[in-house]
Each structure stands twice: as structure tokens, then as C-alpha cells.
Amino acid sequence: MYQEERLIAIIDYLEKHERVSAAVICELFDVSKDTARRDLVRLEEEKRIIRTRGGAILPSRHDQVGDYQQRLQTVSTEKKKIGRTAASLVYDEDKLILDASTTVQACAEYISDQSCTVITNSTHQAAILSSKPNVRIHILGGELHKEQQFLHGESVTDKLSEYFTDTAFLGVVGISEHGLTIAHEEDGMVKRRMIKQAKRRIALADHSKIGVTSFYKFADLSEMDVLITDRPPSPSFQKLLSQHGVELLVSEERTNNQ
Structure with missing residues (x-):
């Protein structure tokens, strides 16, 4: 699986489960800890996740309420x-x-x-x-x-x-x-x-x-x-x-x- 495909799958997982750990990424995609870390770093740089100790969560949604x-x-x-x-x-x-x-x-x-x-x-x-x-x-x-x-x-x-x-x-x-x-x-x-x-x-x-x-x-x-x-x-x-x-x-x- 290419990295871009993994990143989409990680976001899909987060939308269903709210948080993901590096260990879960390794298990789901059969990748090393270093690869899982690089995926999380990439997603963080793109502001698509917030890194946590050992994993990540999705950013809070701040929906605007119009007047x-x-x-x-x-x-x-x-x-x-x-x-x-x-x-x-x-x-x-x-x-x-x-x-x-x-x-x-x-x-x-x-x-x-x-x-x-x-x-x-x-x-x-x-x-x-x-x-x-x-x-x-x-x-x-x-x-x-x-x-x-x-x-x-x-x-x-x-x-x-x-x-x-x-x-x-x-x-x-x-x-x-x-x-x-x-x-x-x-x-x-x-x-x-x-x-x-x-x-x-x-x-x-x-x-x-x-x-x-x-x-x-x-x-x-x-x-x-x-x-x-x-x-x-x-x-x-x-x-x-x-x-x-x-x-x-x-x-x-x-x-x-x-």
C-alpha cells in the first residue's frame, strides 16, 4: 500500500474510532513503527490530525453558526x-x-x-x-x-x-x-x-x-x-x-x- 492510500485509511479509521495509536497503524497496515511515525508526522504537517502521546486524534470541528x-x-x-x-x-x-x-x-x-x-x-x-x-x-x-x-x-x-x-x-x-x-x-x-x-x-x-x-x-x-x-x-x-x-x-x- 502506498503512503497516500494509508493516510486516507488512517483518517477513515479516526473518523470511526476518534483516536488511533502507532501500534494500531502497524497492525492494520503491516508497517514498521518508523513508517507509522512518518505517516503521523505527514498528517500533522497537513493539519489533518493532532499528535498525541503514542498516536493521534482528529482536530476539533469548529462549525460556524451564522447570525x-x-x-x-x-x-x-x-x-x-x-x-x-x-x-x-x-x-x-x-x-x-x-x-x-x-x-x-x-x-x-x-x-x-x-x-x-x-x-x-x-x-x-x-x-x-x-x-x-x-x-x-x-x-x-x-x-x-x-x-x-x-x-x-x-x-x-x-x-x-x-x-x-x-x-x-x-x-x-x-x-x-x-x-x-x-x-x-x-x-x-x-x-x-x-x-x-x-x-x-x-x-x-x-x-x-x-x-x-x-x-x-x-x-x-x-x-x-x-x-x-x-x-x-x-x-x-x-x-x-x-x-x-x-x-x-x-x-x-x-x-x-x-
Whole structure:
């Protein structure tokens, strides 16, 4: 096997197993320790790995989270499918919490004009729901995060603690074995309080968020009751959800006559 082929295979191994040792490289490819070391040096020079004692790991992924307006422009078909499925779980007279994520905004768009109460830290969710006469809206007042358009701070979490609701709908940047994560701590603190104030907690995450770990953890998997996504996750992730008691709902395409 040529070195270029080995380097590709080493990266493939890392993507599946997260770390690799020089000894494993020797065993997998029947090469000497010196050859394994040269392969790791080459990958490090190309910034494709981070060397560790006796082996290597992949660099952390720092996915950029665009500002709210940018994300609004890219509300995907997947998010709309998820939003429709989430809205179908809303019943008359429900008391709901909606966070400020664009996936949850898709849910707000599909909530029918039924008698329910919504508590939110998003002026965008409130504006969407204001066109539905039978939906009562409570906006949580606090400091506005201008880039991401959510209200946060002690006044938001204190006010949230006064409400007891049926369901909270929560968006994420990542959901993995490490729990539910978000890019901004301020947002995560509000979401953490939202979880405490709802009987049922529903996470909304398109397939690109599954297996991803972002900056700030706001909940363990076991704190969620339901995950709604647009594609079936891997069998190993489905098993992880089952172990933590999380029900999986995969949204379906609607045909034109539905």
C-alpha cells in the first residue's frame, strides 16, 4: 500500500474510532513503527490530525453558526419537515415553551390557530404566532442577543421559573453522547431553565446535528423525552437514544395531495 492510500485509511479509521495509536497503524497496515511515525508526522504537517502521546486524534470541528438572519435564509426543507411533525404534537389548551432556534420557528409556523399558550424568548416566534388569534403569547423580557436574536439573562430565567408548562420545544447545534449542546452559553442557560419548567421536553434536530458536540452543554440526553429529526440516525445512535429513554420520531415527506 502506498503512503497516500494509508493516510486516507488512517483518517477513515479516526473518523470511526476518534483516536488511533502507532501500534494500531502497524497492525492494520503491516508497517514498521518508523513508517507509522512518518505517516503521523505527514498528517500533522497537513493539519489533518493532532499528535498525541503514542498516536493521534482528529482536530476539533469548529462549525460556524451564522447570525439569525443568515440562518433564516437557509431554513431547509428538513427543518420544515421537522417543524410540521413537532406542531402535530400540540393539543388544544396546551401550555408551550418555544426557544429561539430556526428549527423551532418552523414548528411555530405550522402550529394551527388553536387555543394554546406559548412562552418564548424569541420576538420572531412571537411575531409568527401573532397572526393566529387563538394563540396566547408571553414574551420573556431580557437582554437581546443582537446577532442571534434571542432574549437572555437573569430576568428571563427568573420569569421562566414562574411558569409550569406541558411541552418545551428546543433546538440544538449538536446532539451526541455528550448531550445537547449549543454555541452560546447565554442561550444554553435559558434552555436549561426551559427544560425544568416543562413536563415533556422535545428536541428538534436535523440530521446534520446528530453526533455533533458544540461549545456549551445545556442538557443530558436523559433529560429529553422525544427527538424529532428528518432522517433515521445510525443504529448505534438509535441504541443510545433508547438507553436514555428518548423516543425517536422521524418526520416524513408530505405528498402534494396531503
